[in-house]
Amino acid sequence: MSHQLPDVQATAPEVTVGLSQVGVTDVTKLVKIARDGKRPLILMAEFEVFVDLPSWRKGADMSRNMEVIDETLEAATREEVDRVEDVCGDAAERLLEKHDYTSRAEVSMQAEFMRREQTPATDRETQHTVDIVASATATEEGTREEIGAHVVGMTVCPCSQGMSAARAKQKLEDLEIAEAKITEFLNEIPQPGHSQRGHATLTIEAAGDPEVDLNDVIDVARDAMSARTYNLAKRPDEDHMTFEAHSDAKFVEDCVRSMAEGVLEQFDHLPDDAVITMSQSNDESIHQHNAHAERIVEMGTLREEVNGN
Structure with missing residues (x-):
């Protein structure tokens, strides 16, 4: 029994x-x-x-x-x-x-995702590691899926760079360099600013099939910072990254706003109810604390805000 x-x-x-x-x-x-x-x-x-x-x-x-x-x-x-x-x-x-x-x-x-790429100056093949995230929520109303990535890059502080530029300008004036030459020099050669490793996160959530390419998500997040970083870097690559980063100094807030611009440009096809999550965290080099900024917003609202400006 x-x-x-x-x-x-x-x-x-x-x-x-x-x-x-x-x-x-x-x-x-x-x-x-x-x-x-x-x-x-x-x-x-x-x-x-x-x-x-x-x-x-x-x-x-x-x-x-x-x-x-x-x-x-x-x-x-x-x-x-x-x-x-x-x-x-x-x-x-x-x-x-x-x-x-x-x-x-x-x-x-969550998973580690490897991409092959070329170094920016010496054009050597290397690999880039990205932490990717994906999720889905199913209810009686339907299923919403999310895809995103956590990427690493480099940022430079505009505030400290501005102080360095002011010091350089003063020294050049003391050397009696012409004002036009000083302006040309400072426009061409970005001055020092404290730099740090930045961590950008971008995820996109939508219903149905939003046609979001993971590689595009990664690229938008990486390009929102002052410069990309690479696993392999010869001296010309290091010089390239340093110059690029100091030519595009950004606060942590600027990185999130740059990410928003990239989302609108790359994912213009997304519906208004798609939810965009953008965050930036910087490992501050001259402080003991870190800096953080983020925004969670529907695509329709993001369009209105950026177009309104």
Whole structure:
């Protein structure tokens, strides 16, 4: 005679309080990203999976959650995907379908992404490491997917650079250099300013298929800072980066605003309800603190603000 085990997960809890997120974290899977005419990129991705839990149910049935996410992500391992965020969207929709008590399912992932590129002056091939993020939220109204990246670059402080320029101007005047020559020199040769490593984050969330290329997201975030940085740099490359950065000194606030301009230029096709998250954090070199600025805004509002200016 067989005995059916009780479904404790479905019983009522002692404290009838609903939970917004119940699930699992630190789930590692391989994901293949397709490339035209090339072997796919292999990502070692770390996933988080959550569903909401109504007040009348004791547990979310972790075994079922893991079964669904394993089933979805194992399929993604076998098959190449065009967009990494689609893996999250597929998994979130499966979770919503499998759990009759769930009204919201969320799947997010992080992974290291490698890109090949050329150094700016010596044109040598090198690799660039980017932390990418993707997520999806599935509800009865539909699924919204998000793709983004955390990138590293270089910034120069305009304030300290301005003080250096004033000192240089004073010295050149003391040497009785003509005013026109001083102006020409300072316009051509940017003066010192304290520089720091900058960390830019850009994510784009939208419903349906927003056609957001991850490489474009990375480029917009990198170009919002004073200069790009590279893993490999010979002396001409170092000179190039230093000159470029000091020619485009930016406060942390300027970087976020530059990112906003880049988003409008690169992703003009996005719908007004697409949510753009932009942040910049600088590891200050002459201070013990760091500087931070960010903005979370819908695309329609961003268009209005920039066009209004």
